Amino acid sequence: MADTTGNTGARGPIGIGDTSGSGAGARTRVQVFEVSTLYGAATLAAALDAGLFGPWHRTLRVLLVSNNAEVPETASRLDGMRGWHRLTARFDRVVDWNDAIRPHHPSTWSPAGNDCPLWERMFRASWDLGDGPMDLVVESVHVSPAKALAAIFASASVHVYADGLMSYGPTREKLPQTLACRIQRLLHLDLVPGLTPLLLTEYGVPSELVPNEVFRSVLDELDDAAGDDGLDAELDPDGEGLPTAVLLGQYLAALGILTVDEEEALHERMLRGAAAAGHRAVLFKPHPTAPARYSRVLDKAAADTGVRLVVPERPMLAETVFRRCHPKLVVGCFSTALLTASALYGVPVARVGTGPLLDRLTPYQNSNRVPLTLVDALVPDLEAPGAGEGARGEVVTESGEAVRRAEPLVRAVGYCMQAERYPALRAEAEAWLTAHLDDTTARYFKRRRLTALGLPGGLTPGLVRRLPGSDHALRAARRVKRAATARARGK
Numbered sequence: 335m336a337d338t339t340g341n342t343g344a345r346g347p348i349g350i351g352d353t354s355g356s357g358a359g360a361r362t363r364v365q366v367f368e369v370s371t372l373y374g375a376a377t378l379a380a381a382l383d384a385g386l387f388g389p390w391h392r393t394l395r396v397l398l399v400s401n402n403a404e405v406p407e408t409a410s411r412l413d414g415m416r417g418w419h420r421l422t423a424r425f426d427r428v429v430d431w432n433d434a435i436r437p438h439h440p441s442t443w444s445p446a447g448n449d450c451p452l453w454e455r456m457f458r459a460s461w462d463l464g465d466g467p468m469d470l471v472v473e474s475v476h477v478s479p480a481k482a483l484a485a486i487f488a489s490a491s492v493h494v495y496a497d498g499l500m501s502y503g504p505t506r507e508k509l510p511q512t513l514a515c516r517i518q519r520l521l522h523l524d525l526v527p528g529l530t531p532l533l534l535t536e537y538g539v540p541s542e543l544v545p546n547e548v549f550r551s552v553l554d555e556l557d558d559a560a561g562d563d564g565l566d567a568e569l570d571p572d573g574e575g576l577p578t579a580v581l582l583g584q585y586l587a588a589l590g591i592l593t594v595d596e597e598e599a600l601h602e603r604m605l606r607g608a609a610a611a612g613h614r615a616v617l618f619k620p621h622p623t624a625p626a627r628y629s630r631v632l633d634k635a636a637a638d639t640g641v642r643l644v645v646p647e648r649p650m651l652a653e654t655v656f657r658r659c660h661p662k663l664v665v666g667c668f669s670t671a672l673l674t675a676s677a678l679y680g681v682p683v684a685r686v687g688t689g690p691l692l693d694r695l696t697p698y699q700n701s702n703r704v705p706l707t708l709v710d711a712l713v714p715d716l717e718a719p720g721a722g723e724g725a726r727g728e729v730v731t732e733s734g735e736a737v738r739r740a741e742p743l744v745r746a747v748g749y750c751m752q753a754e755r756y757p758a759l760r761a762e763a764e765a766w767l768t769a770h771l772d773d774t775t776a777r778y779f780k781r782r783r784l785t786a787l788g789l790p791g792g793l794t795p796g797l798v799r800r801l802p803g804s805d806h807a808l809r810a811a812r813r814v815k816r817a818a819t820a821r822a823r824g825k
Contacts, residue, residue, distance in 0.1 A: 362392045365469040366487070367425070368480055370400045370440075372412055372651055373670075374473060375421045376556065377497040380549040381521055382424050386542065387469070387493075396461060397425040400440045400479045401432050404588075410649045416563070417556030429461055431479055444482040453486045469493060474500075475517070476507045484513055494534065495521040495544075498670040501531040502744055503704030504752040509537065523549055525673040526708060526730075528737050532748045536755050550678050553653045568646055569617065569658055576659045577617035577644050579608040580675075582652060582666035585621035591695060591702070598631045600687045604665045605632055607686055607716035609639035617644045617659060619652050619671075656681060663727050665716055667691070668702070668709040676713075676730040684716035684727035685709050689777070698783050699751045707747050707778055711740045742766045743778065750783050757817040767791050 365387060369375045375397070381387060382395075403409030412418055413428075422428050434457070435443055445453050458465065468490040472480035475494050484492055494517060501522045509517075514537040522531055524543050531541045570576050581604045586592040592600065601618070608616050618632055636643035646655070652671040656664070656679045664675040664683045668691070675681040688710040695703055712730050730736065746766040749759035767775060767790040775784075775791045784792030 363467050363469065364394045364396065364463045365471065366396045366398055366463075366483070366490075367471045368398045368400060368431070368473060368483055369412075370402045370473060370479075371497070372415050372418070372421075372556075374495070374497045375412065375418075376552045376651075377495055377521075377523065377544060377549065378471065379421050379424050380552045381495065381544045383552065384545050384548045386521065386544065387471075394427075394463070395425045396427045396429060396463070397422060398429050398431050398479075398483075402441045402479070406432055406439070414649075416565075416648075416650055416654065417559040420555055420559040421552075427461070434460075440479045442478065444478050445486060447485070450486050450488060454488070457486065467491075471495060473497075474506075475509065475513070476505075484516075488512075490516070491518050492516045493518050493521065494539075496531070496533065497523065499525060499668075499673065499705035499708055500701055501533045501541075502526065502529055502708060503701060504532050504748040504756060505534055505536060506699070506701045508755065514539075523674075523677075525670065525677050526712070526737055526740070527677065529741055529744070532704075532745065532756070546678055553651065553678075554657065556651070557654050557657055565646075565648075565650075565654075565658065568648070569644060569655070571644065572642070574642065575615060577613075577615040577642075578659075578661055579611070579613035579616045579663040579665060580652070580655055580659065580661045581605060581608065581616060581618045582664065582669040582671050583618060583620040584667045584669060586667070586691075589702070591691065600667060601632055602635045603717065604667075604686045605635050605641065605643070606639060607684070608663060608665055609641045611663065611684075611716065613641070613663060615642045615644070617646070617655060617661075619655055620645065653678070665727075666709075668706045670705070672709060672713060673730060680729055682727035682729055683713050685713040686716050688715075692777060698780055703751060704744060704747060707744060708740060710777075711743055712736055747778055750779060750787060750789070753787050754817060757820075764790060 367378050369378060378397075387393075387395075399412055401409055401411065413422075431440055457463070468487055469492075470483055470487050470490040471493045472483060473495065474480055475484060475492065480494075484490070492513070501520065517534060517537060517539050520531060520534050520539055520541045521544055522541060524546050533541075535541075581601065583601060584597060586600075587594045587597045605616055605618070616636070632643055632645075635641075652669075653674060655661075656675050661675075661681055664672060664681050665686060666672045666683070667685065667687050672683045672685065676683050688706055691706055692703075692710060695706065714728050716727065742762060743766060745759055746763040749756050749763040753760070767779070767784070771791055779791060781792060784790070786792070
């Protein structure tokens with residue numbers, strides 16, 4: 335993967351501009367695209383195909399691949415996944431970031447501040463980038479490798495792309511102004527049609543859509559590139575027909591949200607729910623970094639319910655499964671692929687286990703909260719009363735009213751997560767909470783959080799004064815209120 339030579343010969347079928355010249359000297363601008371997942375690489379490919387980074391002519395495009403798994407040496411490599419070579423054909427070079435900084439780990443390494451100019455000179459020389467202007471296109475800008483790259487290439491314009499539901503939530507950490515002022519835009523998929531991302535808006539960063547239809551065509555291209563590779567036989571090993579339901583495996587134990595046993599139980603509930611809905615053939619799509627034991631635990635549940643269980647052995651995108659199997663139902667917890675199935679493939683979706691997770695997710699500012707809230711609010715519960723035989727979930731994108739109802743909820747949750755950063759959202763949060771002072775409030779908001787912010791649903795100030803730690807809560811509430819008032823007055 336550490337190919338640092340020109341790759342212009344592979345770009346012919348794509349048809350994006352002039353391909354003459356392989357070095358930076360023949361181009362006026364360098365664009366470096368950092369990626370760590372196949373889904374993210376497909377998002378970047380769609381952005382390029384849609385012309386969101388301009389014409390190829392006189393631009394050097396470098397794909398910088400990072401393996402962020404805890405033990406990268408044991409994880410699946412992107413260059414071994416189906417259709418990878420079709421994605422890399424859109425770039426002049428592919429560089430392996432792990433090799434470039436070895437023995438450091440991509441998720442933990444950042445250069446010392448004084449060393450950044452040295453690293454920049456070294457990478458520009460070794461990757462033949464020249465000394466001209468640069469665009470740096472990264473995933474989450476708060477953590478490495480994106481954080482390290484932004485520090486090293488300190489003069490580069492920064493573009494952030496989001497390939498999941500976290501873009502709809504608030505910015506996780508305050509960014510240095512020297513970085514925030516360099517961010518040009520946020521690129522994202524329209525997974526919840528009509529919902530505007532909250533990410534980076536406090537810095538005035540505009541969001542821009544990567545067209546769903548272009549992204550879908552890239553995914554189809556990945557699947558077509560594999561040709562007759564035996565995948566259909568793997569999805570239907572017994573020749574009895576493709577599975578009609580797909581279960582999306584999570585890996586929440588790695589995040590400390592669930593224990594391993596609890597996560598196994600969650601997957602079992604997905605299978606039993608699909609069986610109760612009448613599906614007799616079910617495919618379990620493991621998370622790429624999940625241990626093999628997760629799929630083995632499902633074997634007994636499948637036998638107990640009389641369901642034929644299929645577990646693909648090779649790593650692949652969930653979207654490949656959707657295209658090949660044409661399922662009638664996709665079940666998950668709060669995986670991004672749930673809404674991809676709905677938005678891109680029109681497949682009915684259903685959720686399992688989001689309620690307890692909303693209560694257990696800590697701290698309240700956890701960046702998984704908005705994805706979890708979105709799925710809980712938009713996607714029907716497979717285990718809800720009356721959801722038995724024949725339950726098929728819903729196509730979320732066909733329910734525009736549900737999306738409109740979810741937007742003020744998401745903005746209220748976002749405000750409570752990062753109140754000091756989004757004071758302009760306080761009035762909206764107060765309005766939503768006032769209109770929903772019932773079980774809905776308790777589902778998505780912690781009373782302690784509402785109390786600390788002085789919001790409806792929290793404890794009254796008189797009662798708070800008599801509670802341990804009340805001074806801190808009151809001070810926090812007053813501070814947020816002052817900030818909101820000052821912002822409203824234009825100060």
